[in-house]
Amino acid sequence: MRRVWVHLSVLAVVLTSGTSALEAQIFSNGSDAYDIAQYNWNGHFGAALTLADWDNDGWPDMTFGGTNGVIRTWRNLGGSGFEMVPLPWVIEEETKSLLWADFDNDGDDDLFVLEVSGRCGFVENDGNGGFDLTTDSGGAGQGPSQLPQAETYAGGASFGDMDGDGDLDLHICRYVELPNFTEDGLRNVLLRNEGNFSFTNVSEESGMDVHMRLSFQSAWWDYNEDGLQDVLVINDKGGANSVFKNQGDGTFIDVAADIGADIVIDAMTLTLGDFNQDGRQDLYHTNTWFGGDGLGSKLLVQQENGHFTEESAEHNLDLDLFCWGAAWMDVDNDTDLDLFVTEHNGLEPYGLNFLWENQVMVDTATGETSHSFEPFGEDVYGLDYLNSHVVASGDLDRNGWVDFVVHNVGNHKARIWMNGGFDNGHSSITIGLHGIVSNPDAAGAKLTVHSSSASQARIIHVGENYLSQESEYEVFGLGTDTSIDSVTVVWPSGLVELFDPAVHELAPGGFYVLEEGSSLCTVTHQTQDVCDFPSEVSSHEG
Template sequence: MLKFFLLLPLLSVPLYANPRFYDATQGAGIDFVHFNGANGQKFVIETVGPGGGFFDYDGDGRLDIYLINGAAVPGTDYDPAPQNALYHNRGDGTFADVTAHAGVGDTGYGMGCAVGDIENDGDLDLYVTNFGANVLYRNEGDGTFADVTVAAQVGDEGWGASAAFADIDRDGLVDLYVGNYHNFSYTNHRVCAEGGSGLQLYCGPEAFDGVTDVLYRNEGDGTFADITTAAGLGSAEGKELGVVFGDVDLDGDPDLYLANDKTLNFLYLNDGTGHFADEALLAGVAYNEDGDVEAGMGVDMGDYDNDGDPDLFVTNFQWETNTRYITLGDGTFVDEPFLAGLCKGSIAYLSWGTRFFDVDNDGDRDLFIANGHLESDVEQYENATFPQRNQLFLNVGDGRFEEYAEDGGALSLKRVSRGAAFGDYDDDGDIDVLVANVAARPTLMRNDGASGHWVRLRLEGRDSNRAGIGTRVEVTSGGRVQTDEVRSGASYLSQSDVQLHFGLGTATGIERVVVYWPSGRVEEYADLGVNQEHLLVEGAAR
């Protein structure tokens, strides 16, 4: 049942930072429109997508954009059918639609995407999740892709939500995890009602059964094997929406955190061989601080407090707290949303895509949250809106955040947002944001306000997977040590740039960079220049 409470004052503006986002969508030539098929029948698939992604598909050093579309539902007809779209970055702030040439215009009922180099040939391949059969596009290296789903044996036909690539067994090949939502179908569809008012609503996850996710091992010959059960993941039936890999226990292999919708979340620790055990209850990340399940949507992992350990963040439903799990360094976490300053500013929003990133290049990671309701009728209730503005929380130190209000910029726009991807598409040294919106154009948010120094690192594996996914990097600059990890997926249904970006504040030099490759190799670099990108190739450190 939906509940509505008094909206409290939310905004607090730090005086030491002045981020500024500009809505560059129209000027960039992005004319894509998302369709979800909604016609009043309240099919729940209409509410979940879409996602999108930043990735350099053609290796020209510029971030391109991939956008996920929906499809018709029973009673709706589109001609032509909606399709996903790939936009090529021209390098002048504009993009060209190259979907047809690239061959990536899938027409399934799309949800999200993830990238990884499945063949270690130096270009990024693309996986698309759908309500229905998922799709794997192999990058041919010439600006085109081939649909290799059937040959690769990765076309799971459930309701695929978020996905991510990771080298779970550290054999130098990226494997693939697909998070499935639940068992909704057109045959078990139902409409739910809000008690008292009789308002017709999309049914929540409680109306459907959980399902098993899928873990595919890369066999190295162009095929993948379903090892879900063998890897210890076959017994749990969650309702996954958020998927993130990261080395939670710092033992050198990728662990897996899953955000579930109204069921407990999972934390699968990797034993080093690609076999997993769920430790979420013991670690304190299965429930929120009150011991309740929440509507886990988006998820990110990042060291926002610069203590060397990865922390977790999960977005949730309106009138639930978004959950910040801070690691205590002993394998356990604590959820303290009120102390973090993240509760008052977000409880009135329904939240999805998210990421820890340094918006102003001051040397610590801030937090972005994409928002938007499910129900177009919700505005008949006080303090509830269907389109909602997205939020930026600035890191003010000591484990606390303060919400930043922007008058007149892209942060003040109200949209029905879902996925969010992050990367420096205009190559000016700060992180921009791509937000995927329901039944509308996306929002390309160009960051024009960062003033600090920065460095961008592109990792290229040799013994490790070529894209460096799972590589952990420590950067020491100006006496501050920052840590980040190359990831596929995360956020919500979306793919961010796989390059690592570090804000450096006023520091004009970098004392040390330590790279922990998935292969186990550790390399150190010194005196890297600031305000530029560096390619770090495994085995090449001197």
């Protein structure tokens, strides 16, 4: 794993005890305990949030977007607290995307910044604890000559390797100049990474700018598992969602209508996860109560043939509310993904966020399983009336239970929901990835943990949900399993590896980072090559 030892002059914040009113709940709000007051004053439709580990010490950090001042990131002090690190980017308009990754492949993570005006650029990590702007000092719309500006109005962004060259290319969503919701949207932007923070605008030649829609967020995912990274885009106000299939020649075509993904709603989040444990990613899109057919949020379940069917009502997730960002996570470590959904109704003073439990039912006659979602009780997550837009998850204190952060708007400071653990005897294993031939952040990789109870598949993203970036360290709940059977990784380079837990000493309760090529064993068409397993896996014990 990449390690960057940094020395920073910062304000240290030490963890103190939580408030007694929340001690009975499994999730307690750590924003007061950590003394973190992070707001998005005068924000509109939300500001960015990331839990990426930018200093590569194995502990997720927090970086928040806003509407003024400098960008502030909170460096994790090994689970004992956070220290605030100001970054040299002065915010001119609301920040819509903050994404950490090793964009120049030099061994440390840099920060991509996108403001609603379209002003965008990078804060470069020098690897020695310092940060430098790659942009000039111009006003809104001005930026580095290496990075074409998106122009107004920008939505979310995401990175993926479109051409398999090992560096990350950039997709930027564009919305519409507010408040002109009735007008056609703007064309989205695709920038090809040429190295050293230099990007070429290939939006037109790639076919990525064919639509003029009100796009909120994109995500990269090889939906058909042909080895090429595709791009999913959600759209607001009457524009069908898109699935841009990578043709392998630098061009993309929208196949959403062919595979049942072209729903027309006020799509507010692009949240991918395998909630039913069939190895295929499913899509959850929040909605307003008047968006599209007016029948609430949508759950698109991917079938064996690669097509999607809409099954929100069958799983009790057709929320007829004004919802925004959502995130899949296994909060109770029972092996299946639960769901957190934010709400902000512009016509009401407050909305109520929801934490939904994935309840699995087994038909005793057929043995078939079904999934239904019900809100956790207040003993798990209490009522919290806010104006929320953005959520991201990660195990901030590395206690083996996933936490999550909610970024709000106005006078509601961010919530840092710390998971104290369920009294259910469940354990977990946490795994990150590091690419060698693939991009260093392994964006686009498929990571699957196999145990006796379940096989759990996750996709590594740099940009997802709504304006967020989750922690790169995936927490896999194992239920009562006392061991795992294997870990498989499908890397963006095309390499497919199987990691033997006996050889690599992978065990419940552990934290590991798997490096591309270190297993020396490939898996093809469900068969395992005969090979020796080396013990080349990085593990953080501190």
